[in-house]
Amino acid sequence: MxxxxxxxxxxxxxxxxxxxxxxxxxxxxxxxxxxxxxxxxxxxxxxxxxxxxxxxxxxxxxxRNARERAMFRRLLGVAGVGAKTALALLSAIPLERLADAIERGDAAAIARAPGIGRKTAQRIVVELKGKLAEAAPPGPHDEVRSALLNLGYKPAEVDRALTAATGEDFEALLKSALRELAR
The missing domain is CATH 2.40.50.140 (Nucleic acid-binding proteins)
Structure with missing residues (x-):
């Protein structure tokens, strides 16, 4: 290997x-x-x-790194998800966001990726929820979520804003999420 x-x-x-x-x-x-x-x-x-x-x-x-490879391997373990589908999913959704969507049970966010249907997205959530701690340790997405909750926003509002937000680092993601919350 x-x-x-x-x-x-x-x-x-x-x-x-x-x-x-x-x-x-x-x-x-x-x-x-x-x-x-x-x-x-x-x-x-x-x-x-x-x-x-x-x-x-x-x-x-x-x-890029072992964490991304670990997520790919986890996805391969889901019934009906092959290598090309797992790669397409990692191409469409950054690792941290994918792990967050799985942990929150947000199958709709996963289904937005090209080639991923609603049933496959639901299966990914059901089979992987609670099993991804080593695949995606806390990062900017988790930090922004915590910051917004500490500012008094409701969890549902924060999740909606983070799903739509763009940005890779804490500052960019926070600004984008705040713009989404202001809508």
């Missing part, structure tokens, strides 16, 4: 993969779209890798 790869990006494919050259071997690795957009030919990259073995092929899936 390949756990991680480090090397030079030799090729970036619009179909969702890149070729990473490591020690004279080029590995085709499928990655979330956000990571693919950051990849530049000639740049060095290190990926946490999931080696997906099927009867007829071996496929590599690469991630």
């Amino acid at each position: 390949i756990a991680w790869l480090e090397g030079e990006v030799r090729e970036v494919s619009p179909e969702g993969s890149l070729v990473l050259a490591a020690h004279g071997v080029g590995y085709e690795v499928f990655v979330p779209l956000g990571l693919l957009a950051e990849a530049r030919e000639g740049a060095r990259m290190q990926l946490a890798v999931h080696t997906h073995v099927r009867e007829d092929q071996i496929t590599l899936f690469g991630f």
Whole structure:
């Protein structure tokens, strides 16, 4: 099993993969779209890798870090969720938001991802709720939620605002959530 790869990006494919050259071997690795957009030919990259073995092929899936890979593996454990669906979900929803939606039981937020139907989203919530502590430790999303609750907003209002909010760091996410709450 390949756990991680480090090397030079030799090729970036619009179909969702890149070729990473490591020690004279080029590995085709499928990655979330956000990571693919950051990849530049000639740049060095290190990926946490999931080696997906099927009867007829071996496929590599690469991630920014071990937490993202852990979420991918958790998603693979859900009935009806295959590797391509799990990757599409991680491409559409940032790790922290996905984990938060699962923990809150927000199947609607998950179903908004392309290729994820209502039933699949509900199954993901049912099977993974309460099991994601190591996949997504507290981050800006949790901190913003706590801050808004401490300011006196109702949990339902906060959840609605955070679902619609954009931003990766605490400050950007807080500003966006406050704008949503002001609507």
